[in-house]
Amino acid sequence: MAVYFSEEASVEAVTARVGTNVDPRLAQVMACLVKHLHAFAKECQLSQAEWETGIAFLTRAGQMCSEERQEFILLSDTLGFSMLVDAINNRRPAGATENTVLGPFHVSGAPIRQMGDNITLDGKGESCLYEGRVLDLDGNPIEAARIDVWSDNPDGFYDVQQPDVQPKWNNRGIFSTGPDGAYRFIGIKPVSYPIPNDGPVGQMLGHLGRHPYRPAHMHFIVTAAGYQKVMTHTFVGGDPYLDSDAVFGVKETLIAPFERVSNGSTLWRSPFDFVLTRS
Amino acid sequence: MAVYFSEEASVEAVTARVGTNVDPRLAQVMACLVKHLHAFAKECQLSQAEWETGIAFLTRAGQMCSEERQEFILLSDTLGFSMLVDAINNRRPAGATENTVLGPFHVSGAPIRQMGDNITLDGKGESCLYEGRVLDLDGNPIEAARIDVWSDNPDGFYDVQQPDVQPKWNNRGIFSTGPDGAYRFIGIKPVSYPIPNDGPVGQMLGHLGRHPYRPAHMHFIVTAAGYQKVMTHTFVGGDPYLDSDAVFGVKETLIAPFERVSNGSTLWRSPFDFVLTRS
Numbered sequence: 070m071a072v073y074f075s076e077e078a079s080v081e082a083v084t085a086r087v088g089t090n091v092d093p094r095l096a097q098v099m100a101c102l103v104k105h106l107h108a109f110a111k112e113c114q115l116s117q118a119e120w121e122t123g124i125a126f127l128t129r130a131g132q133m134c135s136e137e138r139q140e141f142i143l144l145s146d147t148l149g150f151s152m153l154v155d156a157i158n159n160r161r162p163a164g165a166t167e168n169t170v171l172g173p174f175h176v177s178g179a180p181i182r183q184m185g186d187n188i189t190l191d192g193k194g195e196s197c198l199y200e201g202r203v204l205d206l207d208g209n210p211i212e213a214a215r216i217d218v219w220s221d222n223p224d225g226f227y228d229v230q231q232p233d234v235q236p237k238w239n240n241r242g243i244f245s246t247g248p249d250g251a252y253r254f255i256g257i258k259p260v261s262y263p264i265p266n267d268g269p270v271g272q273m274l275g276h277l278g279r280h281p282y283r284p285a286h287m288h289f290i291v292t293a294a295g296y297q298k299v300m301t302h303t304f305v306g307g308d309p310y311l312d313s314d315a316v317f318g319v320k321e322t323l324i325a326p327f328e329r330v331s332n333g334s335t336l337w338r339s340p341f342d343f344v345l346t347r348s
Numbered sequence: 349m350a351v352y353f354s355e356e357a358s359v360e361a362v363t364a365r366v367g368t369n370v371d372p373r374l375a376q377v378m379a380c381l382v383k384h385l386h387a388f389a390k391e392c393q394l395s396q397a398e399w400e401t402g403i404a405f406l407t408r409a410g411q412m413c414s415e416e417r418q419e420f421i422l423l424s425d426t427l428g429f430s431m432l433v434d435a436i437n438n439r440r441p442a443g444a445t446e447n448t449v450l451g452p453f454h455v456s457g458a459p460i461r462q463m464g465d466n467i468t469l470d471g472k473g474e475s476c477l478y479e480g481r482v483l484d485l486d487g488n489p490i491e492a493a494r495i496d497v498w499s500d501n502p503d504g505f506y507d508v509q510q511p512d513v514q515p516k517w518n519n520r521g522i523f524s525t526g527p528d529g530a531y532r533f534i535g536i537k538p539v540s541y542p543i544p545n546d547g548p549v550g551q552m553l554g555h556l557g558r559h560p561y562r563p564a565h566m567h568f569i570v571t572a573a574g575y576q577k578v579m580t581h582t583f584v585g586g587d588p589y590l591d592s593d594a595v596f597g598v599k600e601t602l603i604a605p606f607e608r609v610s611n612g613s614t615l616w617r618s619p620f621d622f623v624l625t626r627s
Contacts, residue, residue: 074428074596076435082596083428088557095555098392103427105388110432113380120424120433127420131410141406145399148382149353149362153389154399156355276374278367317353317361 080107126269133268137229139173143270146170146316147279159297164206165346166299169318172288174227179217182242187255190236194223194257197337198330202250203291204344210250211345214293217243218256220286225262258327258337259285261310274315281315284308289343296345303341359386405548412547416508418452422549425449425595426558438576443485444625445578448597451567453506458496461521466534469515473502473536476616477609481529482570483623489529490624493572496522497535499565504541537606537616538564540589553594560594563587568622575624582620 074082084100109115133140145151151170159168182188189196203214219241221227228239244252263281266274274281286302302318303325304311311319330336353361363379388394412419424430430449438447461467468475482493498520500506507518523531545553545560553560565581581597582604583590590598609615 072591073598073600074431074435076432076439079428079432079435086556086558086592091555091557098394098398099556101392102388105384105391106427106429107432108387109380109384110429110436112384113377114436115377115433117433117437119377120430124418124420124424127406128410128413128418131407131413131420134407134410139403139407141403141410145403148385149358150385150389151399152353153355153358153386154394154396156353156358157389157393158396160355276370277365277378278370279365312351313365319352321352 080104129269149317152317166343167320169301179241184253188242190239197258200253201342211293212248214246217290219288220259261285282310284310291343297348359383408548428596431596445622446599448580458520458522463532467521469518476537479532480621490572491527493525496569498567499538540564561589563589570622576627
């Protein structure tokens with residue numbers, strides 16, 4: 070193998086440089102990354118000016134990051150990379166509830182609520198009754214399952230995006246199932262909203278002729294001892310962005326009905342059962 | 349083609365989202381990027397924790413960038429990506445002087461010098477006479493070629509890295525050839541130095557068992573009307589890092605002799621001819 074770098078043997082030149090006593094998985098992941106990055110440049114014959122555009126883009130993305138903003142996660146999300154990594158790591162049998170992206174707005178430590186509680190603290194939005202059961206693959210109820218839920222408010226913002234406007238923990242809560250595996254709470258019928266698009270990722274979407282919207286959804290993390298964690302959303306059936314979610318989060322099995330509790334009622338109802346697989 | 353994202357059709361799901369009226373080259377480069385990024389995650393079955401490590405790495409790299417520091421260029425350099433892009437865009441016939449990386453320390457507007465001038469303003473280091481000719485592929489001298497040169501000082505720093513220590517334009521200058529195509533100036537015999545390694549790229553090199561050193565080199569940008577720009581270094585023959593340059597910049601044809609002008613002299617001499625191809 071040649072000592073010096075060449076276009077033909079570019080991957081080997083880089084990979085051969087890795088030392089001894091290196092974590093084997095790190096060496097494997099980096100070799101794989103270098104292989105595919107180089108293949109990208111070779112296949113599209115990347116120009117120097119395009120390389121410079123890429124460097125400037127990554128730099129702007131990095132400088133946009135703060136405690137409240139993660140532009141690289143937005144980039145990963147909008148390139149379908151987050152959904153791909155989730156899919157690779159969460160293959161499940163048919164019938165089990167599928168995962169989707171976590172999103173940047175989950176906050177640990179939400180208040181524990183009682184079944185039937187209303188998690189909407191600002192009184193805004195169209196109320197919706199969420200109910201269903203947490204089940205195993207055989208249809209048996211799972212007791213003591215923990216259900217962590219959160220959604221935006223009717224203006225399309227999560228509480229953490231508007232700390233001076235929304236009450237803390239607005240439209241968030243944690244519930245625990247009883248022996249029947251059932252859950253039941255009042256939230257709002259969520260609304261579709263754009264991902265933060267005032268940064269380089271928003272510019273990228275614009276240049277690609279893509280909109281920044283996510284279809285309306287309620288977030289759920291469902292955990293239970295002995296079962297795989299389900300990190301998912303339920304999507305509002307009929308949302309106009311279901312087939313063009315900016316972050317590719319929609320799966321057909323996650324589209325939930327949102328219907329009136331009864332004729333003439335102002336209350337919506339969205340029934341959905343979560344089916345967990347053994348860990 | 350399915351409407352929703354799936355592991356199998358992840359690339360198609362993302363690429364199908366690109367709108368109309370999009371710059372075709374941008375669409376091509378992004379489709380190629382998505383294809384290879386997804387192939388990377390699939391081939392190495394990237395875990396969620398590894399994805400998080402990658403996001404955190406990119407974020408730290410972005411936050412390290414400033415007017416004086418470009419961590420993403422360092423990343424590109426140390427993964428061989430910069431040299432690859434340069435190679436793709438600067439294929440030349442045998443006999444023509446090869447390119448190498450620009451590096452982050454070039455400054456436009458260096459002083460114009462007369463042939464024979466000494467560009468070392470701090471009086472430090474071992475003086476070296478650089479001389480040779482700028483030629484075309486047939487060996488004819490090129491008149492009015494512009495030679496922009498720069499190097500570190502014997503402490504391994506460029507003037508811009510030590511604005512309070514080194515005189516401005518120390519070890520930098522621009523020369524213009526006469527009808528004989530010859531150049532001649534005094535600089536120092538440069539020294540090897542580490543790339544900035546107090547950031548995430550330095551950590552990466554450490555984890556990969558790689559050192560951060562570059563073999564000693566003199567930078568040259570040679571331009572002439574009607575010819576392709578040559579952006580290159582000459583490397584000090586015998587340097588211990590020639591076969592392990594942290595940024596893969598060494599090519600065999602760029603290793604130059606550095607020898608004493610005469611027995612007992614303290615002056616070094618490094619002869620090197622630059623051969624340009626028509627643009």
